[in-house]
Amino acid sequence: MGTLSMEQAIKIYLDKRAKEDSLFAEVYKKANKSIEECIKYIYSQARKLAKGENAVGVDDATVYGWAVHYYDEDNIKVEDVKERVEVVAPAIVQEPVVQEPVKEEKSVKQKPARKKTKQELFDERQLSLFSFE
Template identity: 70%
Template structure:
C-alpha cells in the first residue's frame, strides 16, 4: 500500500469512528481504498484540465474520498496514478534587522532653535 493510500485509509478510519452514519457507508463490500484512490486521481485529472500538474488542498481530496464511499454508481477505469505531496512553504518571520525603518525626519532650523531655547518654567526649584 502506498503512502497516499495509507493516508486516505487513516482519514477514513478516523472519520468512521467519529461518524456512525459514514461508518455504515464505509463498510460497503464493493468499495476499496485502491479504487477510492483511483477515483481521487481521476478527479484530480479532471481538475488539471490537460495540464501535467495541479495543486489540491487536503479538504478537497478527503471530500472526494468520502464521496466515493457515499455513491454506489462510481466506476473508475484506466486512471494513470501519480501523487506528489508537497508541504506548505512557510517564510520565516522577519527579524528586527531585516525590517527597514523609515529614516527620522530631519529637524528644521526653527525646531533646533526651540530645543536650545531656555525657558523660565523649565528650572527645578
C-alpha cells in the same frame, strides 16, 4: 515518523471519520468499495480538474471530500489513470523571536507585524500535486 503514502493518509482520515460519524461508518463498510479503488477515483477526479494539463494542485479538503464521496455513492465508475502523486509540504513559517522588553528610560516603539499576502497564506496550505503522463 516516516512519510505516509497517499493511500495510508486517506485510510487514516477515513478510519478516523468512521469512528466519529456513525452514518459514514456504515457506508465505509460497503463490500463493493476498497481503498485502492478509492485512490483511483481520487486520481480520476484530479485528472478531470487538470483539464488536459500535465499537473494540478489540489488542497487536502478537496481530496478527502472525493474519498468520502466515493464511499457515499454506489454508482461511481472508476477509470484507470496513469498518475504520479507528489505531496508538497507547506513552506516553513518562522515566528519572530519575541524578546523580553528591556527597562530603559526611553520607550522603544516596535513596528507592527506585517500582514501576510494572499499568496503567502496560500503557500502555507499543504497541497497535493497530481502529475499525469
